[in-house]
Amino acid sequence: MIVFPAIDLKGGEVVRLAEGDMDRATVYGDDPAAQARLFDAAGAGHLHVVDLDGSFAGSAQNREAVEAIVAAFPGYVQLGGGIRTPADVEGWFEAGVARIVIGTAALKDPQFVKDMAREYEGGIVVAVDARDGMVATDGWAEVSDVSIVDMARRFEDAGVASLLFTDIGRDGLLKGVNIDATVDLARRVDIPVIASGGVKGLDDIHVLSLYANEGIEGVITGRALYDGRLDLAAALAMAARQ
Template sequence: MIVFPAIDLKGGQVVRLAEGDMDRATVYGDDPAEQAQIFADEGAKHLHVVDLDGAFAGESRNRAAVEAIVARFPGHVQLGGGIRSPEAVAGWFNLGVSRIVIGSAALTDPQFVKDMAREWENGVVVAVDARDGMVATEGWAKVSDVPVADLARRFEDAGVASVLFTDIGRDGLLKGCNIDATVELARQTDMPVIASGGVKGLDDIRLLALHEKDGIEGVITGRALYDGRLDLAAALQMAGRV
């Protein structure tokens, strides 16, 4: 199972939000590339990067920071936040990003997602963000009437690499990952699922890794790492051992 340390970008800084609320951001650093290097030194082979400003604006707002991260990090960078055009997708892949995460457009323009998934083999991840089981969009600012599993199943057989599932109600709050909902989603679709939201410690990593056979591909963790509640090296070891 892959452990993705998270670097969320707001105004060029490394931050974490509580429940996706831009007004509840905690700043953890002013040098995103240096943070990427720290994660690499601790053994990370993958990063999950989000342009939070871009998610709300619908286009890149932290490009310089992302470019610096890609240049500094020797592994794979997975990027999301405001990527809603073929030109944006191509631009990031050409820069060296390994996978693109598409969220809001998965609901509003599913054909775009399918086209990109077919054009960029194994390069597109669909983000399914949920509040109370319903899909949320536009930086989590709006909640739809579409159930999570229904949205995910729309992209089966479309070439999508993975589904990234976030329980917004737990994100950034260290409440523990919603393992039951994540595993249930993995069982309801034939696509691998990446867990996100609320990871608070090593036990979350262990429990998710136990369900790798159910389709859990990885887990994203942010605040627990920044607050020192989760040791990245230990998490990587646990994910590879279970």
């Protein structure tokens, strides 16, 4: 199972939000590249990066910071936030990003995602962000009437690499991962699932890793790392053992 340390960007700074609320941001640093190097030094081979401003604006707002992260980190960088056109996707792959996460556009223009998944094999991740079981879009500001399972099933057999499932109600709050909903989604679709939202410690990593053979590909963790509640090296070692 892959452990993805998260670097969320707002105004060029490294932040974490509570429940996706831009007004509830905690700043953890002003040098995203330095943070990427720290995660590399701890043994991470993957990063999950989000352009939070881009999620709301619908286009890249932290390009310089993302490019600095890609240049500083020798592993794989997965990027989301405001990526909604073929030109956006192509531009980020050319900049060295390994995988692109698409959320809002996946709901509003699923054909676009399917086209990109075919063109960039193994490079497209669909974000299934849920509030009370329903898909949220536009930086989680809007909640649709589409369930997470219905959303996910739209992309089966489309060549999508993974689904990134986030329980918004837990994100950034250290409440623990919504294990039941995450595993249920993995069991009901044929696409690997990445868990996100609420990781509070090593126990979450352990429990999720037990379901790796049922479709849990990885887990994203942010605040627990920044607050010192989770040791990244220990999390990576546990995930590797399982």
